[in-house]
Amino acid sequence: MADNYQIDGQKLHFHPKRVVKILDAGNNIDKLQKIYPIYMEISPVGACNHRCTFCAVDYIGYESHNRLSLDVIRNMMPLLGDKGVKSIMFAGEGEPLLHKSINELTQITKESGIDVSFTTNAVPLTQKFIEQSIPLTSWIKASVNAGNKTSYARIHQTESRDFNKVISNLKAAVLFRDKHQLDCTIGLQSLLLPENMSEMETLAKIARDEIGADYFVVKPYSQRTLSLTKKYEDINYLNKQYEELETSLNELSNDDFSINFRADSMRLYHESERSYETCHSSPVLLAYIMADGSVYGCNEYLLDDRFFFGNINQEPFDKIWQSDKRKSCLEYVLNDLDVNTCRVNCRMDKVNRYLDHLIEDKIKHVNFI
Numbered sequence: 001m002a003d004n005y006q007i008d009g010q011k012l013h014f015h016p017k018r019v020v021k022i023l024d025a026g027n028n029i030d031k032l033q034k035i036y037p038i039y040m041e042i043s044p045v046g047a048c049n050h051r052c053t054f055c056a057v058d059y060i061g062y063e064s065h066n067r068l069s070l071d072v073i074r075n076m077m078p079l080l081g082d083k084g085v086k087s088i089m090f091a092g093e094g095e096p097l098l099h100k101s102i103n104e105l106t107q108i109t110k111e112s113g114i115d116v117s118f119t120t121n122a123v124p125l126t127q128k129f130i131e132q133s134i135p136l137t138s139w140i141k142a143s144v145n146a147g148n149k150t151s152y153a154r155i156h157q158t159e160s161r162d163f164n165k166v167i168s169n170l171k172a173a174v175l176f177r178d179k180h181q182l183d184c185t186i187g188l189q190s191l192l193l194p195e196n197m198s199e200m201e202t203l204a205k206i207a208r209d210e211i212g213a214d215y216f217v218v219k220p221y222s223q224r225t226l227s228l229t230k231k232y233e234d235i236n237y238l239n240k241q242y243e244e245l246e247t248s249l250n251e252l253s254n255d256d257f258s259i260n261f262r263a264d265s266m267r268l269y270h271e272s273e274r275s276y277e278t279c280h281s282s283p284v285l286l287a288y289i290m291a292d293g294s295v296y297g298c299n300e301y302l303l304d305d306r307f308f309f310g311n312i313n314q315e316p317f318d319k320i321w322q323s324d325k326r327k328s329c330l331e332y333v334l335n336d337l338d339v340n341t342c343r344v345n346c347r348m349d350k351v352n353r354y355l356d357h358l359i360e361d362k363i364k365h366v367n368f369i
Contacts, residue, residue, distance in 0.1 A: 010354055037284070045094045072313055076312055107133075146203070148163070149164060174211060204259060215260055238267075294311050298346075
């Protein structure tokens, strides 16, 4: 089955008007400041019910008291829609479904003309959420990182009963989606780790046969610069075992279920240097809002003051986006940031490779179409 979701690629070429704005702006900071993000990641709540061994944002501290105000979101979302924000993923440094008003957040976002998605561990995926939010949601991706309850409890650092609960919750979501003929894609995602590699086929079959999911993604771990955990920083994906796993997993795909084994990202994980020198994505095409309301221009540098612009609890988003702090960040990223110190396989890596070809004229004979 073809990858209709382009999970291991990039989709900026489907937004030519925004690309034209970037090309027209070049290194002009004033013009770049007027470009709003296509995509945003928002963390509704700082709390998380798991303590995964690979957690990239462990350094933030799972602050349960941090949660976004419904009133602030209600005021902000129409503005974001008007400014050209196309999509929002609710995920972040906490588990998004733990926010008590998550259904209202979903409704407000969708009514503002913005597509909604969730990355979740799916343990708190309730029937109320299924009935109220799935009809408004483009996709839900569940992070499930083991194929049995024992391994799941060890990797997610939670109770083993959560494994069966996740399966049950996702089955209920698919059943409701199919019964009401809704257009919400439901998939599973797993980081490929030494201790779960032998369970990926089992998990894929659970996703396909028990849950009825649309896809299963197997992706590489990537060490975040600020993460406290270093357990997997020396992981090596240039291994014949991983190639064999990709082959066996792909055989499980059918017309209704796709496997996305992110082999290209695994290969790129071991590149000594990036193929581009400048990040043209941050802070232009994406933004991140933390559970305490802080706005950052890159989700790889949370708590780094160079990428912090302001707080939506104190001032409106458009003022934050046009602020001197964002201007300083743009200047830093364009002139001083060494992209080889950034997280490998960051969310905007493939977008940067695409923009680099356009901006730096690296492709020869482009007029011969």
